[in-house]
Amino acid sequence: MxxxxxxxxxxxxxxxxxxxxxxxxxxxxxxxxxxxxxxxxxxxxxxxxxxxxxxxxxxxxxxxxxxxxxxxxxxxxxxxxxxxxxxxxxxxxxxxxxxxxGNKQDFRRYAEAAGVPAPRRIAEGDALAAGPVIVKPAEAFSGRGVTALPAPSATDLAAAIEHAKAFSRNGACLIEEFVEGQLYSHSAFLGPDGILTDFFVEEHGSVNPFAVDTSYVVPAFDPALANKVRASIEKIAQDLQLTAGLIHTQFIVDRERFWIIEITRRCPGDLYSQLIASSTGFNYAENYARPFLGEGFDGSPQSYRPILRHTISLRAPQVFSSLQFHRPIDIEMFVSLALTGDRIAASPFGRIGILFARAADGAALNTLMRATLDGELYSVLG
Incomplete structure (x- = not known):
């Protein structure tokens, strides 16, 4: 064995x-x-x-x-x-x-040199005159240590830099232009000759703008934009001679433009694998693992089902007692991450559970997502 x-x-x-x-x-x-x-x-x-x-x-x-x-x-x-x-x-x-x-500073340097679309790096001395900026740890995830500064002052910038460095293992941070638009993720499975299968997912942060908690697969993502994203990913794969396997990217779209925000080769968290599997029938976790076992990919996407993934989290710390739902929903699966009586930290440091909910069609999914983002789906009782 x-x-x-x-x-x-x-x-x-x-x-x-x-x-x-x-x-x-x-x-x-x-x-x-x-x-x-x-x-x-x-x-x-x-x-x-x-x-x-x-x-x-x-x-x-x-x-x-x-x-x-x-x-x-x-x-x-x-x-x-x-x-x-x-x-x-x-x-x-x-x-x-x-x-x-994995290092945000190093990836931005590579992107600039390679012509890959990504937010522009800003030197600390230029940040006050650069307009809206965002300050991030060089290595962190789920919105930890991130501060957006629409009109940075010297005091605010210094505090944001200190905050970001506190979440960096190497005490390093990145200052970059603050780009606005809709956040998406792109999960692609790379073979020797490029992308074999991929998925586009729309993502939102209902509690913390820098931590995704609500998402769904987009079955008909804009073809022209999809091809531009794929071309960038395949360029990265070729430039860096990536091994076969998963490459997962978050990017922001503003009309025809897009910027790659983060890119990784490991499996995304919060049961992203289950979102893809439930929505498309593609065994994401299996195909993520296969290259590490020296095996090729197996299977392909099947028929699409509208599924919403939502991570239940809090704006402020609270003792968790129960969830009270305010409207009927068709639950595909609920994964509990907390017990009654647990003290839950605010997002992005604490989570109560991960909900997967079915919708009858795209319109119903949109309604469900809107209710979730507006805080109308449930209340967290203490």
């Missing part, structure tokens, strides 16, 4: 774990949070901080791992890449490639 190590214990990685086990692998899951979903449920849980490359390398050697699979966060992929540099595994990019894609 082949041995696989999955570096993540979060609920978002459960579908990946299930595929590894169901396909016959002896699977170890690694993470330092024993209260996480897979830490509590997996047969082979190893309590270990997977940012410790040496400790994970020792585990790889001790269990004789055949495969190493990153989970749903950037750090897990970075550790896999660091180990892969000395102990090769399938499906993992070199550390230099991971740095270029």
């Amino acid at each position: 082949a041995v696989a190590i999955l570096l993540d214990t979060n609920a978002a990685s459960v579908p990946i774990y299930r595929y590894l086990v169901d396909s016959g692998h002896e699977t170890y899951v690694v993470g330092d949070k024993p209260d996480n979903a897979l830490a509590k449920s997996a047969d082979n849980y190893i309590k270990l901080d997977y940012s410790n490359v040496e400790a994970v390398t020792a585990l790889v050697e001790r269990v004789g791992a055949d495969f190493l699979i990153p989970g749903c966060n950037d750090l897990s992929y970075e550790t896999c890449a660091a180990i892969n540099a000395k102990h090769p595994f399938p499906g993992i990019d070199p550390t230099e490639t991971v740095r270029i894609l």
Whole structure:
């Protein structure tokens, strides 16, 4: 039996774990949070901080791992890449490639040089005269440490920089032009000759403008714009000689223009994989895992179903008691991330659960999304 190590214990990685086990692998899951979903449920849980490359390398050697699979966060992929540099595994990019894609400063530099559309970097000394700017940690996710400054003052800029650096492992931040428009994500599965299958998803933040909590698959994304996005992704793949596998991008659209905001090779969180699977019939988690097992992709999208994914979170900390719904909904699945009596931190640091709801058609999905974004679907009781 082949041995696989999955570096993540979060609920978002459960579908990946299930595929590894169901396909016959002896699977170890690694993470330092024993209260996480897979830490509590997996047969082979190893309590270990997977940012410790040496400790994970020792585990790889001790269990004789055949495969190493990153989970749903950037750090897990970075550790896999660091180990892969000395102990090769399938499906993992070199550390230099991971740095270029994962570090916001480095990706913006690459994008400028390569002509890939992305927000323009702004030097700290130029920020006060640059108009609206946004300040971000060089490496962080889910809106952590992000501040938008419509008209930056010296005091506000200094506070935003300090805030961003506090969320960066290397104490680094990025200042860039603040671009406005609709946020989308693009998940593409790369083969040797380019994109084989891809999905476009519209995304919104109902509680925190920098943390996505509401999304749905767009079955008929604008063809001309889709081709422009695909061309940029395939250029990146060719320039950086990416391995076969998933490449996931968030981008903002303003009419015919778009800007790539973030790009990663690991599986997105908050059960994004389940949104694609429920909406299209494509087994996203399985096909994410396959390249790390040295396998090709399997299956293709089937008929579309209107599904809304919504992560229930809070604007302010609160003790969670229950959810009170204000209108009937057709629940496809609800994944609870909190228990009654738990104190939930404000977004993006706390989550109550992830809701997947069905709609009869596109119009009904739009109505459901609008009610969700307007805070009319439910109340969180304390």
